[in-house]
Amino acid sequence: xxxxxxxxxxxxxxxxxxxxxxxxxxxxxxxxxxxxxxxxxxxxxxxxxxxxxxxxxxxxxxxxxxxxxxxxxxxxxxxxxxxxxxxxxxxxxxxxxxxxxxxxxxxxxxxxxxxxxxxxxxxxxxxxxxxxxxxxxxxxxxxxxxxxxxxxxxxxxxxxxxxxxxxxxxxxxxxxxxxxxxxxxxxxxxxxxxxxxxxxxxxxxxxxxxxxxxxxxxxxxxxxxxxxxxxxxxxxxxxxxxxxxxxxxxxxxxxxxxxxxxxxxxxxxxxxxxxxxxxxxxxxxxxxxxxxxxxxxxxxxxxxxxxxxxxxxxxxxxxxxxxxxxxxxxxxxxxxxxxxxxxxxxxxxxxxxxxxxxxxxxxxxxxxxxxxxxxxxxxxxxxxxxxxxxxxxxxxxxxxxxxxxxxx
Numbered sequence: 001x002x003x004x005x006x007x008x009x010x011x012x013x014x015x016x017x018x019x020x021x022x023x024x025x026x027x028x029x030x031x032x033x034x035x036x037x038x039x040x041x042x043x044x045x046x047x048x049x050x051x052x053x054x055x056x057x058x059x060x061x062x063x064x065x066x067x068x069x070x071x072x073x074x075x076x077x078x079x080x081x082x083x084x085x086x087x088x089x090x091x092x093x094x095x096x097x098x099x100x101x102x103x104x105x106x107x108x109x110x111x112x113x114x115x116x117x118x119x120x121x122x123x124x125x126x127x128x129x130x131x132x133x134x135x136x137x138x139x140x141x142x143x144x145x146x147x148x149x150x151x152x153x154x155x156x157x158x159x160x161x162x163x164x165x166x167x168x169x170x171x172x173x174x175x176x177x178x179x180x181x182x183x184x185x186x187x188x189x190x191x192x193x194x195x196x197x198x199x200x201x202x203x204x205x206x207x208x209x210x211x212x213x214x215x216x217x218x219x220x221x222x223x224x225x226x227x228x229x230x231x232x233x234x235x236x237x238x239x240x241x242x243x244x245x246x247x248x249x250x251x252x253x254x255x256x257x258x259x260x261x262x263x264x265x266x267x268x269x270x271x272x273x274x275x276x277x278x279x280x281x282x283x284x285x286x287x288x289x290x291x292x293x294x295x296x297x298x299x300x301x302x303x304x305x306x307x308x309x310x311x312x313x314x315x316x317x318x319x320x321x322x323x324x325x326x327x328x329x330x331x332x333x334x335x336x337x338x339x340x341x342x343x344x345x346x347x348x349x350x351x352x353x354x355x356x357x358x359x360x361x362x363x364x365x366x367x368x369x370x371x372x373x374x375x376x377x378x379x380x381x382x383x384x385x386x387x388x389x390x391x392x393x394x395x396x397x398x399x400x401x402x403x404x405x406x407x408x
Contacts, residue, residue: 010073017080020080022159026236027172050362051111052193057352084205086109088173119354142267146264148262162255228364229380263331282336288328289329302315
């Protein structure tokens with residue numbers, strides 16, 4: 001099988017996984033909210049999911065380099081099937097404490113699964129793009145990232161619909177069966193050594209990155225914390241508390257994520273490109289970071305000063321603008337990591353970067369529940385503003401040329 005066909009197989013598997021990942025998040029969030037969980041308790045359900053993602057991205061990148069992308073991808077799909085079946089075995093007769101603990105463990109398994117598949121798919125881009133073709137690399141990255149997020153949005157809607165139509169447990173069974181088919185297809189189609197490096201790194205080398213990658217990872221922590229601080233708990237609970245039905249909440253989050261994914265996939269058309277791959281792209285990252293920073297502050301002010309009905313309109317419209325600016329920021333970041341990364345062990349560099357991504361999501365998830373419980377959605381958006389200002393400040397230090405790796 002050619003590398004291009006192998007990459008196509010990876011992308012198809014990633015798409016199938018992404019649908020179940022988005023649906024699972026919506027199922028868990030809405031199902032347990034109806035059981036009386038507070039916003040902060042809902043956030044805690046996802047803590048191990050994000051912590052597991054941090055560790056998995058670091059060591060999953062090393063594993064993909066050591067054993068091949070096919071191994072990490074297949075492992076991720078299998079673990080997601082196991083997580084879905086584990087959640088379906090939840091007994092309503094259990095106490096709230098043991099139920100929550102069980103869900104946290106299952107979500108941790110799902111977190112490992114997600115980041116194994118993500119590292120595999122993102123690493124494959126670098127492997128199939130010829131050296132020196134920065135424009136092609138940016139286009140591939142933007143397209144994969146955008147399509148993934150669009151499908152995750154479909155997954156949000158699917159989760160809300162399945163919860164309404166068939167209930168929590170049957171929805172989990174249906175998703176597990178569908179993903180098992182994707183797993184079988186992946187195992188049968190991917191070549192055994194796809195993405196395997198000639199020499200595996202020592203574990204300590206996983207943390208010895210270039211200054212560029214370290215700065216980008218720090219900015220990514222703040223960027224994704226700024227999104228999840230309102231998106232994970234604050235926004236869906238705000239909408240449901242204001243009279244929206246399950247399917248409506250899932251539908252709005254789906255529409256937002258799909259639109260965000262479409263913009264992400266087209267970002268390479270609006271971001272200037274250079275022959276060296278950095279001299280125009282890095283200034284664009286700084287510009288869009290500044291644009292994004294002011295949006296949540298404006299929405300928060302609207303919530304505070306306007307009556308409730310008008311405030312809902314401001315939230316929906318404002319977060320649409322946020323989605324456009326965030327999509328371009330995220331797409332440029334996703335391009336920069338593969339541009340800064342080395343070709344031989346790209347999975348390790350990408351894994352390190354997405355470990356930072358998971359750290360940002362973890363911080364955002366906890367803050368989302370805590371800030372919403374103490375100050376509502378306006379507090380979540382103010383937290384987003386602070387984190388975005390931090391990300392924008394870090395982006396000012398992004399280098400416009402590549403450097404040698406730091407020594408461990």
